Amino acid sequence: MGNVILDVRNIHKQFGALKASDGISLDLRQGEIHALIGPNGAGKSTLIAQIAGRLKPDSGCVHFLDQDISLKSTAQRANLGLGRTFQVSALAMENTVLENVVLGALGKRGKVFSFFKSVMHDKNLLSQARATLERVQLIDDSNRITAELSHGQRRQLEVAVALTLAPKAFLMDEPMAGMGAEGSKKLTKLLRQLKQDAPILLVEHDMDAVFALADRISVLVYGKIIATGSVDEIRSNPDVRKAYLGDEEAT
Amino acid sequence: MINERVLNTLIALLLLVVPLFAWQLDEPFIITLATKAAILALAGVGLNLALGYGGLVSFGHATFFGLGGYTMGILASHAQSFTPIMESPFLIDGTKSMPIIWLVAIVISAFVAFIIGLLSLRTTGVYFIMVTLAFGQMLYYFSISWPAYGGEDGLSIYVRNEFPGLNTLDPIQFFGICYVLLMVVIFFMSKLNSSSFGLALNSARQNSERVQTVGISPFRLQLVAFTISGAVTGLAGALFADLNRFISPTMFSWHTSGEIMVFIILGGAARLYGPVAGAAIFILLEHVLGGLSEFWHIFLGAILLLVVLFAKGGLIGSVSKKAASHG
Structure with a gap:
């Protein structure tokens, strides 16, 4: 053990x-x-x-x-x-799948209080986010609005967001x-x-x-x-x- | 369905072209209406950050509108009577310079918004609405009972404040100042909305627990949003006071808070140009319906009801599809 x-x-x-x-x-x-x-x-x-x-x-x-x-x-x-997923999906439903995962990567990196640089053009965050989406096999759905995902896909997305934190x-x-x-x-x-x-x-x-x-x-x-x-x-x-x-x- | 960017450009151009035509046709009243629309739009753009993007239903943004107004009134009234605001421990004189007045209005509004946010953001829902309302009403009654700056009667400033190189009493030039400020702030808001702060704030509105779970404190996001929001509405208040060359406690009243909220609902919450469209429609209705009947607010109420029931995204939401917010 x-x-x-x-x-x-x-x-x-x-x-x-x-x-x-x-x-x-x-x-x-x-x-x-x-x-x-x-x-x-x-x-x-x-x-x-x-x-x-x-x-x-x-x-x-x-x-x-x-x-x-x-x-x-x-x-x-x-x-x-501590990376967590919820019983009832807790995602930003109006945002795209990719935005949800980028949020996770942002949380991990810190520096949230940046007001001028476009976050969806940040290469580091994007590559981390895409890597986790690959892993949960959601990469083809990156640009869909989260609310449109099936129940099962939301579950996968929850796991992907938790993964971006590289949790212990x-x-x-x-x-x-x-x-x-x-x-x-x-x-x-x-x-x-x-x-x-x-x-x-x-x-x-x-x-x-x-x-x-x-x-x-x-x-x-x-x-x-x-x-x-x-x-x-x-x-x-x-x-x-x-x-x-x-x-x-x-x- | 129109692309939201195209629609935004159209709105921005319309707000510019109408007063320019009016200027050519020598119709200063229409220029003044357009100026009023631009200033109220700016107040709405401020509130939109808290209400639309942050999901913080503030029913007290008149606080900042009024603070901006009284900042202008106090500084300008001392300048016109050549009496200092205070002499000890150090001398503070009044001023007629718009940029200085704007800066002071922004700093004071931001500071007060920070304090109010610090206290009110611990509550949510209807309690948040009530706490923000309470702060607004506190300042409203304070301004009524403070005789030094006109009390209940308000205070007139006889000459509009100065801006280097411009004749601010010329309606079209004053409109130009307000329009440029509005565009600068909107540009700032669009940057902010696609920044990491914007993404986090938008996500916190949709699901506070999601944001916490990735290690971000929603409270701090909301506090910063509320502070910037108050500062922008404060700037609008200073301009509004300059437009009318008059301030009164009405600027602090909850009617004012409600009106700023109405701009957002009419135009579309969490839409960059929502408050601009909303304020323009409001001024148009006030002018057209107000000419027909003294009780034009009844019609406004009916329109508002229709918007809330059948066009939840306001004008912009119903004629354009949601643009990728972080594109």
Whole structure:
């Protein structure tokens, strides 16, 4: 096992009486895909939000590259190398595909406050942006308006934008959601390549994808991680079967 | 459908040709109308950066329009009465020089916009609208209750301010000044819109989380946009005061904020020439409908309603396709 890149330590987050995160500890190591699964309402989104920076934990902390990032903003975390994709695509829909990726490259480079040079003529940014579009196979769609893309293509674009940041870790919130079989397969292949770049914390509902991809799986139920282990360990864990997989196995 | 660039050029030419014809035909009133349209367009171009490109619905841009106006009024009134504005700790005299007045108006408006932005950009949606409105109203009531510069009655400046080499009292020459300033600012805005700042600001309007996720703080983008936006509207205020040779608290009132917003809605938000088209239509309607009935605002309201319901991109949006914004 590689070095620990992302380390979530004993996080608590409560909304009223609901304990959305009830002492969650979790780590992500170099070179792996660590999948996080759990039934609806288990607190996956809350956990992701705390790792990405949209929510602050009530107690506990998040370490990223040996640095406590619990109090840093989303933008600061991104600058440190946390690349994230969203469950519901968060893209600038009126802009072209290329503009969305150039924005990513711009975020990575910095120097946003330049007022006179045309950003879409910046050779460095463009070549970085085009390289990532090649990688996710969207290069032929560069000049299309993002709103015109299919659902699956938007997912690919999300990954492309995250890639422009050359992140040290990926945080992916249900990248397969709403994708057809064909699209899922394509994305599965892409994610397998991506883990060479940086480890991936993958929140996913699609069990086929999780079992095909994950090196380790953690199961979150009612704000607690009830098991962490390899694909086989999780498949055969009786608690997990009862809490979550039971229904899936039966069908 | 017309190409947006062609349409923009047409609008810019029209705004130039009409007063030139009027000048040939010796119709100074029409030149004055065109000047008013150019100045109000400039105020709209300022607001468009915040509202159109930045998605910040400011209902307080009269603050900057008024600040520009009062900057001109205060500097010029001291110059015409030969009394210094202050003597200690250092001497500040009034001035009749337009470039100095513009510069002061821009700096003061930018500074106030920065402060207002710093406080109001922590809120969004209807709260943002209310906070900006509140600042505008604060200055409105302050200007009413400040007798030194006319209070409620406003303040007249008897002679228009000076610009080196020009006779500013000649309508066509004053129009020329306003037109050139408008074009310079529009050129600056077009550069800004295709720059990296423009791309980030536009993306932040569409999806704030997207921008944060690539490591850019939307707050800073919006603060800079709001500051530049206020500065431009402040410059317009200084010109407007010079056009009328008169300032009054009305410049600060929320009607003024609303009118500047109307230019953008009529012409097309986030369109380079949207406010220019909007301000020109507004002046035209005011003149034509205002001649028919004192209650011309009813017709304006109806037109506005139609635009909002059926032509969301305003005039420019409905007759031209969206040009690649960062081409």
